[in-house]
Amino acid sequence: MNQIPPTMKALVLQDNPEARIELKTNYPTPTLKAGQALIKLKTAALNHRDQWCREGMYPGLRYPSILGSDGCGTVVAVADEADQHWVGKDVLMNPNVNWGDNPAFQSLNYSILGMPTDGTFAEYLALPAHRLHEKPAYLSDEAAAAIPLAALTAYRAVFTKGLAANGSKVLVTGIGGGVAQFAFQLAQAAGAKVYVTSGSDEKLDQMRQAGAAGAVNYKDPQWVKTLIKAEPMGFHTIIDSAGGDAFGELAKMLAQGGTMVVYGTTAGKPSGIHLPRLFFSQASITGSTMGNDQEFVDMLAFMAKHQIQPLVSSVRPLDDIVSAFDEMDQGRQFGKLVIRISE
Ligand SMILES: NC(=O)c1ccc[n+]([C@@H]2O[C@H](COP(=O)([O-])OP(=O)(O)OC[C@H]3O[C@@H](n4cnc5c(N)ncnc54)[C@H](OP(=O)(O)O)[C@@H]3O)[C@@H](O)[C@H]2O)c1
Structure with missing residues (x-):
């Protein structure tokens, strides 16, 4: 935990018409709550919902929030001893928050990682350890980040x-x-x-x-x-x-x-x-909306079985993330817009 800085870079959705998204350089690094893991993000990827949030066209907007539903990184700390086996592993995250018990549809308190809960467009992310999946070995950091939500x-x-x-x-x-x-x-x-x-x-x-x-x-x-x-x-x-x-x-x-x-x-x-x-x-x-947690497991298995490589449209550093939003807004991308956050 010693090497984790108290502040970090994060792309924040805010209630400011002049700059609805802004890359902050000294945003508080999340601290762990019970059951959570702290991930040092290597890569993240955009989804259209991130741009909808920027445009104010997504229900239940919460300010400030860190956007981003997709990411790949390394677990650097966990709150619970039972989750210690995750530390040091490269992971991606199931972006479902509270799908619930019914596989047919999500629960009433369902949400998606990256607004209202803080997401992946940041150097660190804390989320429940049960959301973690080992990064598929056949994929690069960029390709792995492209997968989850889409x-x-x-x-x-x-x-x-x-x-x-x-x-x-x-x-x-x-x-x-x-x-x-x-x-x-x-x-x-x-x-x-x-x-x-x-x-x-x-x-x-x-x-x-x-x-x-x-x-x-x-x-x-x-x-x-x-x-x-x-x-x-x-x-x-x-x-x-x-x-x-x-x-x-x-x-x-x-x-x-x-x-x-x-x-x-x-x-x-x-x-x-x-x-x-x-x-x-x-x-x-x-x-159809998103998919349940079993479908997430099945999707990863299907992708690995067929060695499916996501189509990555481009990769750019976190400092340039706003330009990726602009590209998505104009529909210029072909496949996923990926952000490199750390090596
Ligand atoms: N319900 C859910 O769970 C869920 C999950 C993910 C996304 N979504 C929604 O699904 C949509 C796509 O999301 P995404 O992240 O894949 O977005 P995206 O990467 O931004 O893709 C949007 C694509 O829409 C296509 N498009 C634009 N106008 C079109 C038209 N008139 N007819 C047909 N295609 C058109 C464009 O394809 P071309 O460049 O090939 O023309 C564009 O690349 C968004 O509205 C998003 O909010 C919903």
């Missing part, structure tokens, strides 16, 4: 809710997104035939190289026709986090008995849905 969300959306399996025809929209990218990788590893959309031709080219069965630009006026021509019987699983004007068209692309899984609204309010089409085809639209 891959967990994708795992539940693709498998538990979307029921994708070997041979399924799957469509993932907005493939530049962190969760979307994992949804593609997980479904592909399970043996599904995976199509993607993006607003960027460059990202689509890369996805063709990564084995996408089809890659279509949602800004092309012909995008719906192109996908229908490619899969006239529709998609068994559609994974969407955009909503917006395309939503009704996507719903029409569901196969008989197919499922559209929705976990975000990046493009705003959804357009209308052709309900007769939906009910005649016995199709479903279902919501």
